[in-house]
Structure formats: C-alpha cells, structure tokens
Amino acid sequence: DTGVSQNPRHKITKRGQNVTFRCDPISEHNRLYWYRQTLGQGPEFLTYFQNEAQLEKSRLLSDRFSAERPKGSFSTLEIQRTEQGDSAMYLCASTAGLGQPYEQYFGPGTRLTVT
Amino acid sequence: GENVEQHPSTLSVQEGDSAVIKCTYSDSASNYFPWYKQELGKRPQLIIDIRSNVGEKKDQRIAVTLNKTAKHFSLHITETQPEDSAVYFCAASKARGSTLGRLYFGRGTQLTVWP
Numbered sequence: 001d002t003g004v005s006q007n008p009r010h011k012i013t014k015r016g017q018n019v020t021f022r023c024d025p026i027s028e029h030n031r032l033y034w035y036r037q038t039l040g041q042g043p044e045f046l047t048y049f050q051n052e053a054q055l056e057k058s059r060l061l062s063d064r065f066s067a068e069r070p071k072g073s074f075s076t077l078e079i080q081r082t083e084q085g086d087s088a089m090y091l092c093a094s095t096a097g098l099g100q101p102y103e104q105y106f107g108p109g110t111r112l113t114v115t
Numbered sequence: 116g117e118n119v120e121q122h123p124s125t126l127s128v129q130e131g132d133s134a135v136i137k138c139t140y141s142d143s144a145s146n147y148f149p150w151y152k153q154e155l156g157k158r159p160q161l162i163i164d165i166r167s168n169v170g171e172k173k174d175q176r177i178a179v180t181l182n183k184t185a186k187h188f189s190l191h192i193t194e195t196q197p198e199d200s201a202v203y204f205c206a207a208s209k210a211r212g213s214t215l216g217r218l219y220f221g222r223g224t225q226l227t228v229w230p
Contacts, residue, residue, distance in 0.1 A: 031216055042121075042204045042220030043159065056217065091158070095216060103149065104218060106158040 002026060004107035006092050012113045013082055020078045021110045025094030032075050033104060034067060036060065037089040046090075049075060082114045117142040119207050121221025128195050129229055136224045138205035139187045145207040148181060148188045149218070154201045162203075163190070195228045202226070 005024045013019050025032050030051050035043035046065070047057045051072035061067075064082075069075040079086055089111050093104040118141040128134050140148075146167035151159035165172045165179045165188065172179050176195075181188040192199055202225050206218040 033217065035218075040223070042206070042223050043218070044220070045217050048217060093218075102216065103161055103164060104216070105161065106151075108158045 004092055004094050004105055006090075006107035006110050008110055009108060010111045010113075012115065015082055015084060015114055017082055018078065018080045019082060019112065020076055021090055021112075023075045023077070023092030023094075023107055025074070025092070026096075026105060029094035029096045029105075030072065031095045031102075032069060033093045033095075034075070034077050035091045035093065037091055037109070038087075043091055046077075079112075082112075084114045087112055087114045117145055117207055117209070117219040119205060119219045119221045121205050121224060123224060124222065125225045125227070127227045127229065130195060130197060132195055134192045134195055134199070134226055134228075136190045136203055136205070136226070137187060138189070138207075138221050139185075140207040140219075141186065142207070142209065143183075143186065145209045145219075147208040148179070149206050149208070150179060150190050151204045151206065151220075152201045153204065153223075159204060192226075195226075197228050197230050200226055200228045 007022045032049045034046040037043040045058050046061050047067050049069040064080045067077045089109045091109045092107045095102045095104045121138045149164035152162045153159045163177050165181050176193045178191040202223045204223050205221045208218050
C-alpha cells in the first residue's frame with residue numbers, strides 16, 4: 001500500500017494518560033499535515049510540516065500537544081494529560097510540491113477515545 | 116483567516132437525479148478548492164479539485180464550478196447512484212505565506228441517494 005498510513009487506528013485511553021500517534025506519508029511527499037475531526041464536522045487544521053520543519057501550529061494545538069517529523073519522513077503527534085475533549089479522529093495528510101497548494105491525500109485516521 | 120460555509124447540511128435525492136452542493140469562502144487569496152467524499156468510518160477521499168485560474172472542471176459525472184468574484188464554488192453530481200451516498204466536504208487553500216496548503220473545510224453535506 002503506497003498511501004498514507006496511520007497507527008494505531010483506534011486508541012482508548014484514560015483521562016490524564018499520554019498518547020502518541022504515528023503517520024507515514026506517501027513516499028517523497030515533503031509536506032505533512034495533521035487535522036482533527038469530531039463527529040459531524042469537517043477536519044480542522046492542527047499543524048503542518050515541510051520536510052522536518054514545523055511551519056505552523058493552530059491555536060487548537062494547546063501546550064499538551066506536540067508534533068515532530070524527524071528526518072522529514074514519518075511524523076508523530078503526542079497528546080499529554082489527555083482530556084475527554086480530546087476524543088476525536090486524528091487525520092494525517094501529505095502532499096508533494098512546493099509553492100502552490102497540491103492535492104492532499106489523507107490517511108485512515110486514528111480514532112481516540114478518552115474515558 | 117479563511118471561513119468556508121457549506122450548504123445544504125443534508126441532501127436527499129432520487130437515484131438518477133442531480134445533486135448540487137454549494138460553498139462560499141471569505142479570503143480572496145484562496146486559490147485551490149478541493150472536494151472530498153467521506154464514507155462512514157473512512158478517510159476523506161479527494162474526488163475533484165479546481166484552481167482559481169479555471170472556472171469549471173468536469174470528471175465524468177462530477178463537475179465543479181468556481182466564481183472568484185462572488186467567492187463561491189459548487190459541486191455538481193449528475194445521474195446520482197446509491198454509492199454516491201456519503202458526506203461531502205468542500206475546502207479552500209492558498210499558496211501565500213506560512214499557511215501554504217492548509218485546508219479550511221466546510222462543515223459537510225450528508226448526501227443520501229435513494230434507489
């Protein structure tokens with residue numbers, strides 16, 4: 001499968017625990033985006049990497065959230081001290097190209113449930 | 116920032132009829148407008164997109180139109196089939212500055228096609 005992959009697909013955690021999600025973009029895609037989607041809503045932007053550089057973070061990304069993309073390949077999104085409001089689908093997307101918006105391809109998402 | 120409004124939120128049509136979903140955007144710098152189809156529990160799937168230098172684009176039964184002056188764009192599906200039933204999201208993006216490629220999504224339209 002050469003598409004965007006995400007792991008795990010589902011995560012159930014207790015409030016206060018830390019969780020980490022992984023995204024593997026399409027090979028050679030230099031831009032990687034994280035979005036969060038709650039029921040009945042469109043995806044909302046969280047953060048974006050161009051290669052290994054994190055270029056923008058949404059105000060949705062509180063200080064409990066951190067994202068990395070070491071070596072410009074896969075990315076991880078960590079949520080510390082999870083809260084029930086963090087329950088959502090976390091989507092990753094990747095795209096190629098520089099200078100203009102290009103097609104973004106989404107992964108299957110990680111569904112987080114905080115109990 | 117950009118604000119994307121999408122209407123209607125739900126749309127029911129008979130198989131074979133046409134369906135139209137409309138979106139407006141607020142930022143005149145936006146220049147890329149993709150449409151995604153999301154089936155229940157699955158990833159958003161890019162179905163068609165249009166750039167600001169084009170007024171209309173077609174791909175088989177799907178077409179998108181863009182009116183830059185009015186800042187609105189629409190998705191047209193002809194000869195609808197039950198498998199077209201899904202949630203459709205419009206989005207807008209721009210090439211300028213640090214927000215490169217970030218997608219701003221509408222709230223989605225639940226399309227139901229009755230056989």
